[in-house]
Amino acid sequence: MQNIDWGSLPFGYYPTYYNVRCYYRNGAWGELEVSSETTINIHMGATCLHYGQEAFEGLKAHRGVDGKIRIFRLDENGKRLQSSCDGIVMPRFPLEKFEEAVIKCVKLNADFIPPFESGASLYLRPRIIGTGCRVGVKPADEYLFLVFATPVGPYFKGGFMANPYVITRKYDRSAPLGTGVYKVGGNYAASMRAHVEACHGGEYACEFYLDAKEKKFIDEAGAANFFGIKDNTYITPKSTSILPSITNKSLMQIAESLGMKVERRPIAEEELATLEEAGACGTAAVISPISRIDDPESGKSYTFGDGKPGPWSEKLYNKLRGIQTGSEPDEFGWNTLVEI
Ligand code: PLP
Numbered sequence: 001m002q003n004i005d006w007g008s009l010p011f012g013y014y015p016t017y018y019n020v021r022c023y024y025r026n027g028a029w030g031e032l033e034v035s036s037e038t039t040i041n042i043h044m045g046a047t048c049l050h051y052g053q054e055a056f057e058g059l060k061a062h063r064g065v066d067g068k069i070r071i072f073r074l075d076e077n078g079k080r081l082q083s084s085c086d087g088i089v090m091p092r093f094p095l096e097k098f099e100e101a102v103i104k105c106v107k108l109n110a111d112f113i114p115p116f117e118s119g120a121s122l123y124l125r126p127r128i129i130g131t132g133c134r135v136g137v138k139p140a141d142e143y144l145f146l147v148f149a150t151p152v153g154p155y156f157k158g159g160f161m162a163n164p165y166v167i168t169r170k171y172d173r174s175a176p177l178g179t180g181v182y183k184v185g186g187n188y189a190a191s192m193r194a195h196v197e198a199c200h201g202g203e204y205a206c207e208f209y210l211d212a213k214e215k216k217f218i219d220e221a222g223a224a225n226f227f228g229i230k231d232n233t234y235i236t237p238k239s240t241s242i243l244p245s246i247t248n249k250s251l252m253q254i255a256e257s258l259g260m261k262v263e264r265r266p267i268a269e270e271e272l273a274t275l276e277e278a279g280a281c282g283t284a285a286v287i288s289p290i291s292r293i294d295d296p297e298s299g300k301s302y303t304f305g306d307g308k309p310g311p312w313s314e315k316l317y318n319k320l321r322g323i324q325t326g327s328e329p330d331e332f333g334w335n336t337l338v339e340i
């Protein structure tokens with residue numbers, strides 16, 4: 001194992017040994033290739049560079065309490081990448097190849113999987129980019145799949161700590177029938193101005209978007225889904241413009257198994273005032289409890305709890321982390337064990 005100050009790792013890039021690549025040429029995906037290069041050589045007219053034809057994923061490998069390595073919901077991330085490919089007309093990457101590539105990347109970089117006690121994990125970033133040259137707006141004929149690994153700490157300040165968030169009304173991240181349901185770069189490009197302007201360089205952890213049509217319902221944060229809790233019920237938005245978060249899907253199942261009710265439905269902004277707890281959830285965010293959501297443009301502010309993570313959020317977090325790290329049984333069959 002590498003000698004790294006694992007407990008202080010930010011959510012950023014830390015160089016590792018290898019990445020795994022695969023090229024799509026002449027209508028077919030080739031063999032997986034291992035590379036130690038951190039750069040890629042592509043045509044300057046590649047569709048990913050000017051038309052944003054690219055999709056990516058984010059998933060984690062955890063070193064467990066028992067020393068074993070587990071990748072969380074590998075198949076779900078592979079399926080979502082296929083859905084993103086459909087959404088922006090790229091060839092689907094076969095599921096078995098996706099799983100093989102990610103497992104290979106974890107094994108080759110096993111020295112960088114943080115120890116259990118650190119709370120850090122190995123983040124995997126698979127993506128597919130259009131590499132074929134086009135000047136007119138149409139899909140490329142060549143693509144590159146690439147996955148790299150990097151050890152990461154918490155995405156939001158303090159990890160499992162309550163942070164303030166802010167609603168942005170000035171900008172939309174995605175349209176009701178747009179690409180919000182796909183994990184494509186364009187959604188993140190569309191969020192950067194809102195993030196920089198609304199978050200004031202760190203005063204808020206992240207910006208929340210309202211639905212683009214009516215500006216009435218909570219959609220999601222720039223990098224995570226939203227959930228609220230009241231009356232022993234886990235409530236999360238149903239919307240055609242948000243990413244179907246795999247963490248959120250898992251939390252809904254965990255919530256039910258803990259005896260909570262689960263509701264997936266539109267959440268009007270005013271309903272925030274009635275919630276007992278609120279959180280942002282995602283692979284990078286895990287569960288990031290929310291202390292307050294400000295809506296500066298309407299002058300409203302919503303506070304949750306006493307500035308500490310609420311009891312249900314804590315239970316959900318412990319169960320999720322427990323399953324990911326092997327201290328709780330994998331009752332839903334979510335982990336892929338990796339033999340090093
Ligand atoms: N929403 C957005 C916009 C995201 O970028 C992410 C991160 O992947 C999520 C939600 C959470 O999704 P998941 O739990 O699958 O990581």
Ligand code: COI
Binds near residue numbers: 059155224284
């Ligand atoms: C993730 O949670 O994996 C994400 O991709 C969110 C963000 C870092 C873009």
